[in-house]
Amino acid sequence: MEIKKVSIIGLGALGILYGNHFSKRIPKEDLRIIADQERINRYEREQVFCNGERCDFHYVTPEENGEPADLLIFTVKYDGLKSAIEAVKNHVGENTIILSALNGISSEEIIGETYGMDKVLFTVAQGMDAVKVGNHLTCASMGLLCIGEREEGIISEKVKRVAAFFDQTEFPYEIExxxxxxQWGKFMANVGVNQAVAVYGGSFGDTQKAGEVRETMIAAMKEVLALSKKVGINLTEAELTYWITILDKLNPKGKPSMAQDVEAKRFSEVELFAGTVLSLGKKYDVATPVNEALYERIKAIESEY
Known part of the structure; x- marks a missing residue:
């Protein structure tokens, strides 16, 4: 079954990035950006821009009825996931495939509790260096989406359907x-780079050169590596090196999402990163002092908003 109708919920950095890409390659009415009426009014009044170009999006409210999406993409922040799951109910049909580009290691299962794991493909967004200020997104590299099933070694029909659509729309992806x-590797990278830059300020460039920021980033990542062995994921030093190499290739002037949140005085995803690490560390009796220190410092920053 060919993918034709796409719905996206969450018009943050990834939502704008992916929406802008698809809007140039499929009919406008086949790409729907789901948002409440207040947000839609603001988007239409202020407009949304990607690399200086105005995005021409077709907005729909959660209440509007229409054909279910063939592909539904979640690009909300973690704290907005619960409400987003409710908002997309009119876009989920028998053959809908769901991708979650959220950070962390739990969103697929949370979505699957409502719509069924049979509709969900596991997804990792990596390599993008998008920076969003207000309604303006700047991005030099959109990175790629890794897609695959939970079960190891399987390339399902769902994966093949999404891959065919991505080929058709020239969207960068990788089958995993x-x-x-x-997913745990990306989580490890996020725990390091997001939190280190949020605490120390600066940009990706500060993690790409020798010094305290890079040392903190890698130390935080190593705590995730240790935890992965307790839960049976078994990340290795080779995976640690792979993800550091990915981070080293990002635009040095770019900033991770948590750093952007701190600068804008928004509450961050620290619970998703250090919070998860601390919880797992307590469960499996693994010391996580670096993430504990990062957690405390980010919470202290947020308490001053």
Whole structure:
């Protein structure tokens, strides 16, 4: 079954990035950006821009009825996931495939509790260097989406359907047959780079050169590596090196999402990163002092908003 109708919920950095890409390659009415009426009014009044170009999006409210999406993409922040799951109910049909580009290691299961894991493909967004200020997104590299099933070694018909659509729309992707390890690897990278830059300020460039920021980033990542062995994911030093290499290739002037949140005085995803690490560390009796220190410092920053 060919993918034709796409719905996206969450018009943050990834939502704008992916929406702008698809809007140039499929009919306008086949790409729907789901948002409440207040947000839609603001988007239409102020407009949304990607690399200086105005995005021409077709907005729909959660209440509007229409054909279910063939592909539904979640690009909300973690704290907005619960409300987003409710908002997309009119876009989920028998053959809908759901992708979650959220950070962390739990959103697929949360979505699957409502709509069924049979509709969900595991997804990792990596390599993008998008910076969003207000309604303006700047991005030099959109990175790629890794897609795959939870079960290791499987390339399902769902994966093939999404891959065919991505080929048709020239969207960068990679099929992964060990998604749990890839997802934990991305989680490890986020725990390091997001939190280090949020605490120290600066940009990706500060993690790409020798010094305290880079040392903190890698130390935080190593705590995730240790935890992965307790839960059976078994990340290795090779995976640590792989993800550091990915981070080293990002635009040095770019900033991770948590750093952008701190600068804008928004509450961050620290619970999703250090919060998860601390919880797992307590559960498996693994010391996580670096993430504990980062957690405390980010909470202290947020308390001053």
């Amino acid at each position: 047959t060990n998604m749990m390890k890839r």
